[in-house]
Amino acid sequence: MADDGGDAPPCDSDYISNLPENVLVTILSLLRLDEAARSPVLSTRWRHLFPYTLLDFRAYAPGRDVVAAVNTILAAHPAARVRSFRTGLLYFPPEDDPSVEAWLRDLAGRGVKELSLSFRERWQKIPASLFACTSLKRLHASSCTFPDATQAPVPLAALTEIDLFGVNISEESLGALLARCTALEHLRMRSMGWCHRIHVRSESLKTLCGCGDFDELLIEHAPNLEQVYGNYMYMRSTHLKVAHAPKLEFLGYLGMSFDTIEIGQSVFTVSVLHVSNSLSPMDQQEFRNQTMAMVYLAPEILI
DSSP, rough: OOOSSSSSOOOOOTTGGGSSSHHHHHHHSSHHHHHTGGGSHHHHHHTTTTTTTTEEEEEEETTSSSSHHHHHHHHTTTTTTOOOESSSBBOOOOOGGGHHHHHHHHOOOTOOOEEEEESSSSTOOOOGGGGOOTTTEEEEEEEEOOGGGOOOOOTTOOOOOEEEEEEEEOOOHHHHHHHHOOTTOOOEESOOBSEEEEEEEEOOOOOOESSSSSSSEEEEEEETEEEEEESSOOOOOOEEESSSTOOOOOEEEEEEEEEEEEEEEEEEEEGGSSSSSSSOHHHHHHHHHHSEEEEEOOOOGGG
């Protein structure tokens, strides 16, 4: 057989293992959690790579015991840094509550910065050890029940962003959460449960997005708040009141259903929210549901 020059690698060469380490880590991060964890058996080249995938930990293994997999991985790599931790439609029986509680305590010790906790069932509760994550900067939670923030032992002083979707949280717990998150700048709440009256008191908050079925939205004291907005708030007639927000510049909703909007000493009723009296009742309702009603706020009406 003719010699082709000798530049080609042997036919039994491991082409994938010869790729740069950053490429290999990317490949591992795309695998299912339990599959990635078994990669060290492939060769010595792969043995030290898996811990790097834990920097952005994805606790997602469809059809497998995710709780057991996460327990094993955290125990096997106690020194691995975890910057962010994400679950995908997590479900666990009540007997696994202590394990999930321990996850958050473990992540707190590793200085986790971002948590994205998505559950399959809304009754499943985020463990109270969430409040041990004092290094946390961003929190996303969906389809779950929030722990009682009134019992939080220490403030989440580094947290700047909270996104809650389909979360059960009491009015008292939400108020305590805002009070304890002293650096919070962005709050987003959609399809909330148990919380029909939202009272906002925050020295640091800059943007507030609230969508869903609320009776009252009261901006009681928010000296740095600049924007309040959302996609809809039409499930019931909501009372919106802005008592103290001297930097507020924008108030906007799509699908308005407010009885009144109070801003400082000024009161706006439905008739002045750009709905013409010449329209039929059906056209007025269609206008409210399909047209964005935006109020740009003049400094003289703010306190």
